[in-house]
Amino acid sequence: MKIFFPPDVKRKLDAIIQVCDIEVSLLGKVKKLPRRPDFVVTGLELFRQECSEVSTELDSEALGRFFSELLARGESLEDWRCWIHSHVDSQVFFSRIDERTINSFLGDWLISICVNRRGDSACRLDIFSPVHVTCHDVEVAVLLEPDAALLEQAKAEVADKVRKKPFPIFFDDDSVPLLPGYRRYWSWEEGLEEESDYEA
Helix, strand or coil: CEEEECHHHHHHHHHHHHHCCCCCEEEEEEEECCCCCCEEEEEEEECCEEECCCCEEECHHHHHHHHHHHHHCCCCHHHCCEEEEECCCCCCCCCHHHHHHHHHCCCCEEEEEEECCCCCEEEEEEECCCCCEEECCCEEEECCCCCHHHHHHHHHHHHHHCCCCCCCCCCCCCCCCCCCCECCCEECCCEECCCECCCC
């Protein structure tokens, strides 16, 4: 399982973390990637909050207003299931205070990410229902979208420069080789008896 950040969202997160000399919290909007056990953080929201060098506390009124605005726009509160906070220049881990914050969130599951200004991160997934289970050491990565023009350029270059070479598969008895173009088989005693019909 991985948690992905699009480049623009990751740059925004890094910028906020770099300019803040105390701990800071953000909420992330997430969606599950199809046919994969992975999630992508598609947006970030920085709220009014009171923080120190060792703690961060979101303003409940600011959170309430934000969620009310989401509902007014017809958006789901269920998408905002990622809590991100910084440890500034310290190691990344989840303290007892962080554990209490995680357990205070409502909902069936929550992604929590701790980051610092050195670029380190720690990530976990908490599933609260039907029982509380924590998945530690979840990987955080940047989601690079394919560039259509670059893909076409690469396709043309590969077609021009790369040739598929048949890979021989032989038996160690008098069987017929599995791949066409080979007149003999591999013998453990005699070695490769004859080269392929294919030319390099």
